[in-house]
Amino acid sequence: MDVELGEVQARFADLVWKNEPIDSGKLVKLCEKEFSWKKPTTYTVLRKLCEKGIFRNEDGVVTSKVTREEFYAAKSERFVEESFSGSLPAFIAAFVSQKPLSEKDAEEIRRMIDDYRKEE
Numbered sequence: 001m002d003v004e005l006g007e008v009q010a011r012f013a014d015l016v017w018k019n020e021p022i023d024s025g026k027l028v029k030l031c032e033k034e035f036s037w038k039k040p041t042t043y044t045v046l047r048k049l050c051e052k053g054i055f056r057n058e059d060g061v062v063t064s065k066v067t068r069e070e071f072y073a074a075k076s077e078r079f080v081e082e083s084f085s086g087s088l089p090a091f092i093a094a095f096v097s098q099k100p101l102s103e104k105d106a107e108e109i110r111r112m113i114d115d116y117r118k119e120e
Contacts (some may be wrong), residue, residue, distance in 0.1 A: 003052045003071070011035070012045045017068040018053060083102045 002093050005013060015034060016022065022030070024046070031042040046062065049055045084090040101109070 003074075005049075009045060009049060012042075013049060013054060013071070014068070016046075016049075016062055020098065021061050021063045023056055024062055027062055067106060 003094070012035075016027065018025075018032060019027070019030065024043075027046070028039050028042045031037040032039075037045075046055065046057060050057055054064065054071065056063055056065055079093045080086060080088060084094070
């Protein structure tokens with residue numbers, strides 16, 4: 001998936017992901033409350049994200065075609081690929097050179113790696 005979202009679209013997408021499935025009328029009211037949007041703005045942003053393949057609006061009910069986790073995993077993978085030639089170790093080295101890992105974070109990463117190895 002090669003989809004970029006602007007700030008407004010990302011905030012809207014997060015709102016949908018948190019509340020799905022959601023009736024499109026309720027979504028309009030929620031966007032009015034959260035973003036001070038009028039109905040046409042909500043439907044324009046929704047239509048654009050449906051065209052990008054992230055959401056669907058069927059029979060007045062908005063649901064995701066791509067979960068939040070899938071979207072951000074793909075975005076992260078694309079970032080590592082483009083910025084570090086796909087090297088996760090190079091990404092981690094760059095990350096920890098600016099922000100050292102706490103012992104808690106290091107242990108959590110070790111657990112994640114161990115869990116992944118067990119699944120193979």
